[in-house]
Amino acid sequence: MKERENSLEEQIEIIAKRFLEKSKKKEIQIISHFDTDGITSATIMIQTLKELDKRFSVKIVKNLEKEIIENLPKDKITLFLDLASGSIPYILDAKLKDVFIIDHHEIIHEIPKEINVINPELAQKQKISGSGLTYLFCKQIDKKNKKFAKLAILGMIGDFLEKEIGKLNNGIMNDGEIQKKRGLLIYPSTRPLNRTLEFCSDPYIPEVTGDIKGVLELLREAGLNPINGKYKSIIELNDEEMERLITAIMLRNPKSKTREILGDIYLIKFFNRL
Ligand SMILES: [Mn+2]
Incomplete structure (x- = not known):
């Protein structure tokens, strides 16, 4: 006892x-x-x-x-x-x-x-x-x-x-x-942003989801440009870039509240990959 x-x-x-x-x-x-x-x-x-x-x-x-x-x-x-x-x-x-x-x-x-x-x-x-x-x-x-x-x-x-x-x-x-980072809860957070945003359905971002032209426009607007032809992934963004991206997305009025699309991202290494 x-x-x-x-x-x-x-x-x-x-x-x-x-x-x-x-x-x-x-x-x-x-x-x-x-x-x-x-x-x-x-x-x-x-x-x-x-x-x-x-x-x-x-x-x-x-x-x-x-x-x-x-x-x-x-x-x-x-x-x-x-x-x-x-x-x-x-x-x-x-x-x-x-x-x-x-x-x-x-x-x-x-x-x-x-x-x-x-x-x-x-x-x-x-x-x-x-x-x-x-x-x-x-x-x-x-x-x-x-x-x-x-x-x-x-x-x-x-x-x-x-x-x-x-x-x-x-x-x-x-x-x-395990690293923890606050940011956009858009999956997957480890793929280049143009891909992640194009296939993003939760939240659905008007004129961005499924629209590669819209994706590139949004990224340009957020001042996120490709480096050697490749966009950063969500987890690679610094705080300022993350903020600009969130603002650009919020301006598109996605059907989610800020509270729902922001959160803690957990980065776990399995077999040496994030
Ligand atoms: Mn349990």
Whole structure:
């Protein structure tokens, strides 16, 4: 019971140790959530367990129904990721033995001491995604799992927690060498602007979207000229250029408010490409 009073970091440390001890002899079954956060959580865990040469299986579910829990083998370690915080009574009914939950959803029921839960609700209630928690857990197991920080951030963005980046998430962003830049949310932000704008449908920019002549006119107006025949991409713009581009787009009255077309762009390196 004591870990309830501990910080999230302490919870992670204590429970990771217990998990490693238990998994010496037993096989692990991972149950994770069918969304970006759950799938990235499972991916981080799978890679970590593979490197530890553990035996495990994975199940990804849309909803953690009572039946799913009832039908789980009872002799294995059950590791729930990004779900199960609200399923404590089902878990008890199913008489599962070694249960670990790494999740950030609301806790409704009293947690009995035989169930190991890592959840920010039990500590300082920091905002963190399931993938962020799984990442911190795996990094606790082995520092070299820092390499999975990018996956944790993907899950975090998938869960729309990016609006409230706290200390924990910032730490993970640093681990993953992820850059954040404020700018136009037009995808993809890494292609030359003339292409990005031509194919841009969200927001739809009148006389620009699908109209290469209009695109070039807008870029000229914004004072953005090609260098050696090539336009910069959104992420290559400096603040002043970004502002000029935004103004030029806003003058075309796209059917979106400023609020919706501006935001944080996350730049993640995968295989050395942004
Ligand atoms: Mn989640």
